[in-house]
Amino acid sequence: MPIPPIPEALRREVEKFVESNFDFAFKPEKPAVRLHECTFGADEINAALATMLSTYVTMGDQTRHFEALCSRHFGFQHGIMVNSGSSANLLAVAALTNPASGPLLRAGDEVIVPALSWSTTVWPLIQCGLVPVIIDIDPTTLNLDLNQARQAIGPKTRGIMPVHVYGNPCDMDGLMELADSHNLVVIEDCCEALGALYRGRSVGSFGVVGTFSFYYSHHITTLEGGICHTNDFDLAEVMRILRAHGWVRETQNREIYEKQHAEIDPRFLFVNVGYNLRPTELQASFGPIQLRKLEKFIEVRADNAGFWREAMRPLEKFFRFQEPTPNGRHSWFGFPMVIQPGAPVNPREFRDFLKQNQIENRPLIAGNIARQPALKLFPHRIFGDLKESDLVMSNGFTFGNHQAVDEAARNYVLDTIIKFFKQKRLI
Template structure:
């Protein structure tokens, strides 16, 4: 007869093997400086195995625990974890457009946002039949140029969607004032800005609703994953229904709702429309261990960025690189470089040089989104020529800045950048 092994015993046997595996394998060692490296280890893997052996793999306690920890970390009351950052944006906008709200975003209403952005920061606006109104970005921060807000404002404006692009926080004091003064919703897309702060307060805690992504290439990862945060109870209850089928299960008011509609079985009681955007316990298991590492990861990113900024100072006439700013904490999603128009070389040549030397690069996200073919099918407005966004799309790129890049790698990156720029000095 086969001896029965219980979960505790199995975990005890598996643990040393997993620990040995992670102690003897360094994911960050690679001949290529990748845009992203795996940031998980024995704790995440053991937590996942624990879930798999328990057979509780769909959304449950580990997701709820991560939601609680993450909302506390950001400084928000409520969190709703979902299966991606794009789903988080979709859910956030669907919640704000829900007819049960006193003042929902309606079809034809306008949402001011930036043209230098990510695709799924914009597409959910189309899904609620609202109109994105694109303003340009500030060329230093790559985030919304707040000087254009007043020009973009009309009687139809209902919200501002601010994107903390590449980890640089938007000018939150101006945005909060503008939204308060004009009775607008403030939506923060923080998908690239885990841990970023404006005047000592974390991004994602300023707006009515905010979103994060935990995709593999972000500061912390749940493989795929995202979260929606809010301080407003009514919105939180809505998010819980919209995330899963429109039912009542994760709502605080489920007992009252079951009582109110007592002719329907409460197990399948649908009080609103809904999707299925739920994460799994595997993602929750990752999240609770990844969050503990976020501060260490951020410090490495900060150290790398400071090193490149200090050492690339003399090349500023060819390239635009960020500055270290006093009142913000930059989360350094990557390290952006924008080639000056008068540099005497093209972005393509510079990028080719880096890639040839095994340093991976990417464009600055979707670039000026209005130039993307997908935009031909939908209605949107632009304020002014959006010159900075187009220039950054044409001349900008970024390379990785993550916890796998330490002194040796950052010095190598610097050497390769210098070996290109020194031809032009």
């Protein structure tokens, strides 16, 4: 059911406000480059306001509409929107370990994950009784090292959860070959990689399920939000059930369940356990408008990345850069750099220098997840010395590479980096 538009005067007021207050352009007279700038404008705010004024705010038509749009856009049959990328990971793993899905994974099974991953890449595995096997990354792509993955496979290994780090697609030919030859379930964490492709196909479409995030600082946003994409109808149905209390309400095969349990009020029929991972309609109302902006945003990010990569060639003795995977399209969530081991550059001093010059920066994802105290509380297996992930944790960083970084901003970043090396008399 389409929701009524908001009153014209209100719409215009919002537009006026946004026009005079949302100024995220780089100012040469007061230079600053933040890690992220807002991607939404008056259209998204008005869509959210219209949703509130309609009073239809909890998951409904707008969510279903965005799910259909988003899955079609990226070439999937099903999209199950949730309230965050973390929830998407939890829902995917919970569904795969649920008796209703086979299950494809069972408590005690091992799942390989890269050490350079986010906390809520790994936590859902633990929360669902699986045992993460942490392996190292490839120092060039920063994605999981397939040789290590091959060697890490043991008698209990049943799954692999690649992360497409900073939007760089993993080598999915190699990964799927490995997974197929060992019957591994593949769960793709694409939370940093919206719009990334491998051989022209969206990341997330190679494994059984792909998870995406629409957090505020991601390529596009629904404020908080995420989605699970899959081509597996049965898995999608299980995810629809687990997303909302174990209810049948959102399933496409609802009548079948209702007939099977005719003695129970169909409005309150629980066919499984579940969570409440639902998004709101306000979040869903952002989706279609943001999705239309995605290609342009990726273009700007890729252009900036190409510029910095080329301009910093003379600094290769100091830095390693993330190299795009062959046959992929990188969607450049940031611009990952790693200070070369042994280079005469103190990582903290360098990053502080950027910060003093108003260039925000941050470590890459959560560094080596095996070093985080939380992991030590739960069963897990560490394969190898994880030295590349340790190096990224101590020496890796990114500054902002987003839709608002224009030519002046990227030149400022470059000039500031060069200034550091000149001041140190290193160049």
